Amino acid sequence: MHPKLYDRLRSIICPFEKIIENVPKKAGELLDIGSGYGTFCFILSKERPKLKITGIEKDKKRVNAANNRVAANSNLNFACADITCFSANKRYDVITCLDLIHHIPKKDHLAIFKKINELLKENGRLIVKDMNDKPLYKYLWNYVHDFIMTRSLEMYYVPKEEMTKLLEENGFVTEFVKNIPNLLYAHYVVVCKKSG
Numbered sequence: 001m002h003p004k005l006y007d008r009l010r011s012i013i014c015p016f017e018k019i020i021e022n023v024p025k026k027a028g029e030l031l032d033i034g035s036g037y038g039t040f041c042f043i044l045s046k047e048r049p050k051l052k053i054t055g056i057e058k059d060k061k062r063v064n065a066a067n068n069r070v071a072a073n074s075n076l077n078f079a080c081a082d083i084t085c086f087s088a089n090k091r092y093d094v095i096t097c098l099d100l101i102h103h104i105p106k107k108d109h110l111a112i113f114k115k116i117n118e119l120l121k122e123n124g125r126l127i128v129k130d131m132n133d134k135p136l137y138k139y140l141w142n143y144v145h146d147f148i149m150t151r152s153l154e155m156y157y158v159p160k161e162e163m164t165k166l167l168e169e170n171g172f173v174t175e176f177v178k179n180i181p182n183l184l185y186a187h188y189v190v191v192c193k194k195s196g
């Protein structure tokens, strides 16, 4: 599929603008984990030109597709990495995880949030956008969607209350949690900061 068409379709499904409004406008470094084809990062880089944005993604083909679209002198870069064994020699002002967590086995969630906490600067912001398990019809719709996209039956949805608790138990203070209205998808976002 042509990348621009993919961006268009992905933007219809995922309300990127509702996520971006939580990303500070000032200069800083942002890490997007599970960046896929980079759609969110490309949109964000235009809306937040002062940010330096790094996307990490475990699927090499997706990373290559994203890197092929990066313009010279851009504020964007993409790297192939699995968050479960990722390390960096710097700390980030903002970390985003969009529809990542429900693709990662539950046994790894705790370790991932501990790692994200280490990767953030003090008072840095974490934005998690994921899918709720209610109402049932939206849950089922999203499950079918994820099955078609991944050809896997293994999905690990974390309801928003559970996600908030998990984050608070792992060094984050919740700023707010909200549903993002959509007819078919039960999107929610948790915005939190690393506790001091």
Ligand SMILES: C[S@@+](CC[C@H](N)C(=O)[O-])C[C@H]1O[C@@H](n2cnc3c(N)ncnc32)[C@H](O)[C@@H]1O
Binding pocket: 010, 014, 033, 034, 035, 036, 037, 038, 039, 040, 056, 057, 058, 059, 062, 081, 082, 083, 084, 097, 098, 099, 100, 103, 104
């Ligand atoms: C549903 S896609 C979302 C992509 C992108 N965040 C977006 O919103 O368009 C989830 C992505 O997370 C990636 N992913 C899953 N597990 C990962 C891991 N352990 N480390 C890095 N990326 C991972 C998948 O390969 C996939 O590209």
